[in-house]
Amino acid sequence: MNQRFTNEQIEPRDDLVKSARTDREAFGALFDYFYPLVFAYCVRRLVVRAVAEDVASEVFFKVAREIRNFRGQSIEEFRRWVFRISTNEINAHLRHSKSRRELLEAAVLMGRINAEIIAPITGNASMLDWSDLYGALEQLSVREQSIISLRFFGNLQHHQIATILNLKEGAIRVALCRSLDRLRQILKDRRDGLNENLYQ
Amino acid sequence: MKETSDRDWNALFDQLPVDVIPSIDHHLDVRYRATEVFDDQSNSLQLTQTLKQIGQTLMKYKVPHGVAASLCIAFILWIGDSSGKPAVAIEALIEKFAEVKTLRYESTTKMEGGLVPGMVLKMKGFYSEPGLLRTENDRLVSIVDFVEGKSLSIDHQTKIAFRFSFSTDNLSQDIPGYEINENWIKSMQQFLKQAQDDKSAKVESLGLKQLDNRDVIGFRVGMEHRTATFWIDPKTQLPIRIEVTGIRPTRYEMVYTNFEFNVELDNSIFQLDIPDGYTASDASIDISLPTEKDLIRSLEMFAEKREGRFPLKFEQGYLQRSEGHFQLRVVEGANGDSNNDWLKSVLAYRRGFEFAFRLPDASEVHYAGANARLGERDRPIFWYKPIGSEAYRVIYADLSVRDTNEAPKIPDAIRVAN
Numbered sequence: 001m002n003q004r005f006t007n008e009q010i011e012p013r014d015d016l017v018k019s020a021r022t023d024r025e026a027f028g029a030l031f032d033y034f035y036p037l038v039f040a041y042c043v044r045r046l047v048v049r050a051v052a053e054d055v056a057s058e059v060f061f062k063v064a065r066e067i068r069n070f071r072g073q074s075i076e077e078f079r080r081w082v083f084r085i086s087t088n089e090i091n092a093h094l095r096h097s098k099s100r101r102e103l104l105e106a107a108v109l110m111g112r113i114n115a116e117i118i119a120p121i122t123g124n125a126s127m128l129d130w131s132d133l134y135g136a137l138e139q140l141s142v143r144e145q146s147i148i149s150l151r152f153f154g155n156l157q158h159h160q161i162a163t164i165l166n167l168k169e170g171a172i173r174v175a176l177c178r179s180l181d182r183l184r185q186i187l188k189d190r191r192d193g194l195n196e197n198l199y200q
Numbered sequence: 201m202k203e204t205s206d207r208d209w210n211a212l213f214d215q216l217p218v219d220v221i222p223s224i225d226h227h228l229d230v231r232y233r234a235t236e237v238f239d240d241q242s243n244s245l246q247l248t249q250t251l252k253q254i255g256q257t258l259m260k261y262k263v264p265h266g267v268a269a270s271l272c273i274a275f276i277l278w279i280g281d282s283s284g285k286p287a288v289a290i291e292a293l294i295e296k297f298a299e300v301k302t303l304r305y306e307s308t309t310k311m312e313g314g315l316v317p318g319m320v321l322k323m324k325g326f327y328s329e330p331g332l333l334r335t336e337n338d339r340l341v342s343i344v345d346f347v348e349g350k351s352l353s354i355d356h357q358t359k360i361a362f363r364f365s366f367s368t369d370n371l372s373q374d375i376p377g378y379e380i381n382e383n384w385i386k387s388m389q390q391f392l393k394q395a396q397d398d399k400s401a402k403v404e405s406l407g408l409k410q411l412d413n414r415d416v417i418g419f420r421v422g423m424e425h426r427t428a429t430f431w432i433d434p435k436t437q438l439p440i441r442i443e444v445t446g447i448r449p450t451r452y453e454m455v456y457t458n459f460e461f462n463v464e465l466d467n468s469i470f471q472l473d474i475p476d477g478y479t480a481s482d483a484s485i486d487i488s489l490p491t492e493k494d495l496i497r498s499l500e501m502f503a504e505k506r507e508g509r510f511p512l513k514f515e516q517g518y519l520q521r522s523e524g525h526f527q528l529r530v531v532e533g534a535n536g537d538s539n540n541d542w543l544k545s546v547l548a549y550r551r552g553f554e555f556a557f558r559l560p561d562a563s564e565v566h567y568a569g570a571n572a573r574l575g576e577r578d579r580p581i582f583w584y585k586p587i588g589s590e591a592y593r594v595i596y597a598d599l600s601v602r603d604t605n606e607a608p609k610i611p612d613a614i615r616v617a618n
Contacts, residue, residue: 024235024238027235027238028231028235031230031231031234031235032231035222036221036222039220039221039222039227040220040221043218043219043220044213044216044220049218049219053222053226053230056222056230057230057233057234060230061233061234061237063234064234064238065237065238067238110216110217111217113212117211117212117215120205120211121208121209130217133212152209152213153213
């Protein structure tokens with residue numbers, strides 16, 4: 001059985017961030033806490049496990065290279081920094097059409113979205129696949145994708161996303177709301193398109 | 201239609217059928233590699249003042265060899281005519297050079313890698329027969345008595361004096377290019393002989409030029425790992441400036457100037473006494489030729505410090521930075537070593553890898569330990585063909601060694617460049 005690394009540790013103390021600039025043990029402790037979070041963020045967004053592993057690895061190689069220049073003092077600042085790098089890496093990966101195609105092909109294998117879960121979003125218990133959701137995400141702007149990803153794949157709060165994307169918290173709330181509306185509309189259109197095809 | 205709420209979206213995304221937990225193997229693998237990157241970035245920049253002092257102290261041992269080699273090459277060049285062919289018997293030159301009893305010079309060394317990358321070290325040097333060498337700058341003094349096998353390095357800033365004793369009993373000439381010798385002049389002569397036999401040495405005449413208002417004859421020689429440019433005074437037939445670039449132990453440039461031959465030197469400058477008010481640290485070092493056994497020990501030391509992993513790369517810069525980290529941990533007392541013990545550890549750690557890098561190209565040196573773990577049986581991590589042997593010596597991840605008729609076939613093996 002494949003062993004797993006779950007993140008059930010207590011959040012590290014702020015002073016670990018300062019130590020991690022010069023001390024490999026402290027860096028390792030930060031890694032142990034944040035790697036599962038970043039991996040989860042990547043795999044939710046990129047679906048393909050091997051790709052998520054590559055991207056998450058690259059995130060931490062960058063962190064390792066740059067941590068000496070990181071000026072943050074707290075775990076919260078470190079979290080934002082790591083998720084900013086992660087978001088940039090994910091977006092860079094998805095800039096390639098081959099990567100997007102790979103993602104959608106993998107999403108097809110995820111099957112159907114539970115009708116009861118999707119119903120409050122699209123208006124009725126429609127038949128939609130997870131690939132529809134990822135396909136719909138693709139139609140949003142990179143910034144909209146980033147906001148939704150950080151909120152729902154990274155489980156971050158509005159103020160955290162605001163700092164990561166260098167925007168005001170209010171602007172994030174508005175942008176998230178609009179992005180989700182757009183996503184919902186795209187999904188609804190997809191569902192309608194599917195229904196039309198079904199009854200033709 | 202009513203607007204969807206965060207809760208609805210949360211409910212949707214919570215249902216994502218993906219496994220979000222990384223495997224332990226993957227987690228540990230990335231952790232290890234990320235930490236390697238961390239070490240790679242930070243060691244060179246973060247070394248404590250203590251480490252600088254250590255690095256500079258240890259580096260002194262390179263200085264006499266470098267000077268020796270340079271001067272030997274100078275004489276090879278000096279005998280060459282404009283076409284680069286020897287015009288005078290080398291044997292005669294060796295004899296003439298042996299007339300040098302004392303020497304004073306200045307040197308500037310720039311190191312690209314090593315413990316303190318980019319470091320520029322300016323030193324004054326003094327040599328006296330039969331094997332005394334002193335190098336110094338405002339902060340550091342290093343005195344080596346190659347006959348007695350003793351050395352003293354003094355740091356005026358920290359007021360620490362390192363006193364070494366070393367044995368030269370096991371010196372061997374099996375491996376070309378190994379320049380350590382108990383006698384500075386003798387080592388020059390040996391190097392000269394070695395260069396004489398080296399048909400691959402490239403000699404280029406730079407003609408007659410003016411340098412510091414003096415006529416000089418310039419030559420450039422490319423040897424296996426070193427290129428040296430010499431500016432010789434045709435009247436004295438001795439060098440007035442030597443420029444050396446090389447790649448061992450890291451990429452470096454050395455410029456030697458202001459040579460004064462057979463000058464009177466006060467013997468007191470070679471005294472190995474520790475000045476009053478300085479803290480003494482004693483250690484013994486082994487400057488005999490490193491062996492395969494040393495390499496195995498170095499690999500073991502690396503793996504012990506790195507959770508059973510072997511080096512990801514077998515490159516001098518990488519291993520030196522690892523060495524810096526290794527030293528840092530030791531200095532901080534992470535393993536409880538005493539002052540002298542850590543120095544021994546560092547030197548032992550360095551020796552083994554030096555063995556690998558001193559093997560000639562013909563030895564077909566290969567490394568395949570990047571993904572191996574200490575203790576794995578039947579997993580080759582390093583192999584080479586000893587000089588004159590048809591069989592390969594293969595070191596496995598459990599650090600056992602066997603002879604094989606064929607080189608192991610490992611897909612991710614890399615050829616070690618020396």
